[in-house]
Amino acid sequence: MRQNIVAGNWKMNMTLQEGVELATEVNNIVASKGANCGVVLGVPATHITEVVKAVDTAKVSVAAQNCADKVSGAYTGEISASMVKSTGAGHVILGHSERREYYGETNAILKEKTDLTLANGLTPIFCIGEVLEEREANKQNEVVKTQIEEALFHLSAEDFGKIVLAYEPVWAIGTGKVATPEQAQEIHAYIRSVVADKYGAEVADNCSILYGGSCKPGNAKELFANPDVDGGLIGGASLKAEDFHGIISAF
Ligand code: PEP
Numbered sequence: 549m550r551q552n553i554v555a556g557n558w559k560m561n562m563t564l565q566e567g568v569e570l571a572t573e574v575n576n577i578v579a580s581k582g583a584n585c586g587v588v589l590g591v592p593a594t595h596i597t598e599v600v601k602a603v604d605t606a607k608v609s610v611a612a613q614n615c616a617d618k619v620s621g622a623y624t625g626e627i628s629a630s631m632v633k634s635t636g637a638g639h640v641i642l643g644h645s646e647r648r649e650y651y652g653e654t655n656a657i658l659k660e661k662t663d664l665t666l667a668n669g670l671t672p673i674f675c676i677g678e679v680l681e682e683r684e685a686n687k688q689n690e691v692v693k694t695q696i697e698e699a700l701f702h703l704s705a706e707d708f709g710k711i712v713l714a715y716e717p718v719w720a721i722g723t724g725k726v727a728t729p730e731q732a733q734e735i736h737a738y739i740r741s742v743v744a745d746k747y748g749a750e751v752a753d754n755c756s757i758l759y760g761g762s763c764k765p766g767n768a769k770e771l772f773a774n775p776d777v778d779g780g781l782i783g784g785a786s787l788k789a790e791d792f793h794g795i796i797s798a799f
């Protein structure tokens with residue numbers, strides 16, 4: 549069944565102590581007020597173990613923001629999917645536009661990362677989305693289709709069924725410029741149709757497709773009200789428990 553999910557992406561913010569405090573606050577709010585959706589915290593790798601200890605992972609899953617495209621070995625500074633798994637994390641954010649842009653992550657690299665994430669029993673939150681020039685040239689559909697095809701369409705239907713997609717128009721990330729609910733619905737429906745063409749209607753219908761890009765408590769409800777928008781990947785507004793909860797409670 550398709551699941552609604554609100555996932556935070558803390559990026560490179562928060563000391564360990566601040567992160568544990570924030571995660572504890574989020575956990576306490578979810579425990580006391582409940583959540584009508586899955587809740588995920590995408591935290592820096594250094595924080596995962598302590599954040600896992602600070603939350604009830606049955607209610608608040610913890611995500612890495614990246615993992616290596618190699619199994620193990622002489623890759624100084626890298627963190628493998630099996631290491632992430634061993635911390636108690638449940639998800640890995642893959643292919644965020646910042647990683648694509650600043651760290652040269654290609655669809656071919658992301659294909660490897662996806663395979664390793666799945667092989668280790670972790671759920672990828674796989675980011676796709678176009679940059680401003682591509683949107684202005686009306687190429688957004690083409691862009692997201694290629695990203696999905698090249699990184700994910702080698703998967704079996706069973707494995708594709710384990711993927712969470714996050715549509716994040718790069719022009720909306722951290723800019724305060726949010727996609728309109730109509731723009732979000734239009735491209736989410738298109739993404740679902742691309743999945744349906746490859747894997748069939750049932751797999752497509754069960755696929756959670758999150759929206760990301762300046763999603764806030766004030767606009768989450770109208771974005772999530774769309775039939776093909778199954779929640780959000782939240783950057784800035786995930787750094788304050790109250791704001792993050794404001795988005796969770798849009799469901
Ligand atoms: C993100 O980085 O995934 C994101 C959506 O950021 P923001 O919510 O700050 O735009």
